[in-house]
Amino acid sequence: MQQHDDIFVGGRWIPADSPDRSEVVNPATEEVWAAVPDGNERDIDAAVAAARQAFPGWAATDPRQRAGLLHRFADEIDKRAPEITRIITAENGTPVAESGAAPGHSAAHLRLTAGLVGELTEVDDRPNPMAPGHSVVRRVPVGVAGLITPWNFPLGLVIIKLGPALLAGCTVVIKPAPETPMATRALMEAVAAAGIPDGVVNLVTGGTRAGTALVEHADVDKISFTGSTAVGRSIGRSCGERLRPVTLELGGKSPAIVLDDFDPTVLADNLLKVSMRNTGQTCKACTRLLVPAHRHDEIASLAADVVAAAPIGDPTDPAVFFGPLVSARQRERVAGYLDVGRSQGAKALTGGGVGSQFARGFYVEPTVFAKVSPEMVIAREEIFGPVLSVIPYRDVDDAVAIANDSDFGLAATVFSADEGRATAVAHRLATGNVGINHYGSNAAAPFGGHKDSGLGTEFGVEGLEAYLQYKSIHYPS
Known part of the structure; x- marks a missing residue:
């Protein structure tokens, strides 16, 4: 039995404020094998504050340096592949024939994302077709991103959000599904080992309380959610009220x-x-x-x-x-x-x-x-x-x-x-x-749903753009 009482904030494990715990059950044996904090509003506050403090420095980092850290992050996931495979199967029952490929696919996705760095380093200089002068269009990170992920692919569905967010220059708070927090905890060890700066990646485990606090937090600039259509509608309403960009990857009946x-x-x-x-x-x-x-x-x-x-x-x-x-x-x-x-x-x-x-x-x-x-x-x-x-x-x-x-x-x-x-x-x-x-x-082509299957896209350059906003600087000549 693994008893964990901490959350990952500011580059280290700190005691959770919440006294409540969520149990992790092995679906094949029905045995409880771990427990983690069921995070509350103060835990989310701490994580968002750390992300906000780290944002200016991370956003100012040369994109090529961020890409290099993604490669190191991928290497650290590869090193932990057997452990992560075991964890995924123990927390959500995925057969090892499937879960065994998850670490390698996740590392490959990070490397593919790092390869998009040219989208951030090339100068986009546009002549003004209607008057003298020109404009330089810059892509800048949207800010602090809240990443909320489901239980069915507890590693891969974090990575496809985390990789582009980091390359874009965003800092993040991750809230995984309460059924499957352990793979994400293992991922934080890879984050630290890769040398990603403190506060750039933060983790709060928990259920609806933590998720709602993250979505509604005044200092979060972007939400990316994968899960049910019903929950996605609720998150979409909340983000709409706050004029906050949101990516929703929802259900299907394909x-x-x-x-x-x-x-x-x-x-x-x-x-x-x-x-x-x-x-x-x-x-x-x-x-x-x-x-x-x-x-x-x-x-x-x-x-x-x-x-x-x-x-x-x-x-x-x-x-x-x-x-x-x-x-x-x-x-x-x-x-x-x-x-x-x-x-x-x-x-x-x-x-x-x-x-x-x-x-x-x-x-x-x-x-x-x-x-x-x-x-x-x-x-x-x-x-x-x-x-x-x-x-x-x-x-x-x-x-x-x-x-x-x-x-x-x-x-x-x-x-x-x-x-x-x-x-x-x-x-x-x-x-x-x-x-x-x-x-x-x-992984190089956009993935997103139509109708009730969601809003926005993930994967490829389109997935990177979900964590960017645009600034035009206009020159008179």
């Missing part, structure tokens, strides 16, 4: 459209990553499988065979694909959707219940529902678990209409043997990201 010329081998090889990565606890998981009506039974059977064959069990086993869900509450939520699906007439071809074969752990059976209609609850609401709904369509126009008939617009996939045909369908989808025949994303 479609995977299988065209009638699809390659069965390609579909089988990619279906798990497309639809059920991280035991289905992935915002952009394509959990609606749209298939030609005349091939529904064939494709639904293929999907069920692929899902049923994927190993489920101990997440520390490298062969396991499906681990437990993050918490008892999440298991109950997913089990409720399984009940609703059956009650509305969907047929479970595999799975359909909780993981009763396990004596302990927050398991549910990976499930493929066939004969799902677009109006069913399981076809409309984000379940955030290993549940795939197979939905028939009449023709391509009908497939696009079903895909777009959603409050969300985060991601999609199109399967076809004809890449040009798949791309034509991709252009018609009301979503921010589309993969062609695979689980698509690119």
